[in-house]
Amino acid sequence: MTASTLYKSLAGEQTVMAMYDAALKNWTAPYTTHTVPTRHGDTFVVASGDAHAPSxxxxxxxxxNAAVWAGDVRDYAARYRVYAVDLIGEAGKSAPNRPTWESPAFAxxxxxxxxGLGVQQVTLVGISQGAWTALKYAVYAPERVDRLVLLTPGGIVPDRASFLFTALALMMLGNWGIKRMVRALFADQTVPAGVMDIVAQITSQFKPRIGVLPIFTDDELRRLTMPTLLLGGTKDILRDVDKIAARLRGLLPQLTVTMVQGAGHALINTSGCVMEFLTP
Incomplete structure (x- = not known):
């Protein structure tokens, strides 16, 4: 699979990448970019913060892609060496490979x-599929994860079936429908125009993965003994965060749950809540 096959057209891919580059110009901390080779393809990373700080x-x-963290990275970089990583097979600059979710590939x-980054111990912060990826790794190597931050994670409870039908109906209405769907994902949050634009452009041009993220077993989740924050929006149309919290409370011994009033599935500007959890 090549990068272009992830998009409906080469022009669409070029537009998304140009918007990504523009978003990086608004990165709120000094940064460098790196390409890290892995057995599943090259991976693009945006690094900020003191190179000697915790990772x-x-x-x-x-x-x-990593552009979603542009507004939050300044707060994180004040205390951490921050690596914003483009997931493989998604709308960033990493390899277009899409290994199966059921395999250990993402871990x-x-x-x-x-x-490749020379990191031994790490704090993981992920949103949605990124939170699922963080969970996958924390189950795989719990001894290397100091703290875990999960924003509306997949893999804990099944997604709402109603979201799929709503999304498909709106997608059939062209650009107007796409913007309505994107707006619904953010709910009542104030969203910068640039963020809305790039999300809408990706939604219209990118070919998403088809399938459902596997649900973690109780035994897998019991491996997560590190301090963990679950952050969810009260207006999440994709996942029932109350059900996620209920399941995790019965399995994770060091769980903190924070609900953001009026927020949807696409949580943004949450670094304040996260840093409060991460700061002793």
Missing amino acids: LILLHGAGS EWLDDVLH
Whole structure:
């Protein structure tokens, strides 16, 4: 699979990449970019913060890229060496490979990324599919994860069936429908125009993965003994965060749950809540 096959057209891919580059110009901390080789393909990473500070990995969601962290990275970089990683097979600059979710590939991939960056211990922050990826790695190598931050994670309870029908109906209405769907994902949050534009452009041009993220077993989740934050929006149309919290409370011994009033599935500007959890 090549990068272009992830998009409906080469022009669409070029437009998304140009918007990504523009978003990086608004990165709120000094940064460098790196390409890390892994057994599942080259991986693009945006690094900020003191190179000698503790390491924090940011993992975006499906149909997205590291640009979603542009507004939050300044707060994280004040205390951490921050690596915003483009997931493979998504709308960033990493390899277009899409290994099966059921295999250990995503845990292996992130393990290779950490090795390439010279990171031994890490705090993982992920949103949606990125949170699922963080969970996958934390189950795979719990001894290497100091803290875990899960923003509306997949893999805990099944997604709402109603979302799929709503999304499909809106997608059939062209650009107007796409913008309505994107707006619904953010709910009542104030969203910068640039963020809305790039999300809408990706939604219209990118070919998302088809399928459902596997649900973690109770035994897998019991391996997560590290301090963990679950952050969810009260207006999430994709996942029932109350059900997620209820399941995790029965399995994770060091769980903190924070609900953001009026927020949807696409949580943004949450670094304040996260840093409060991460700061002793």
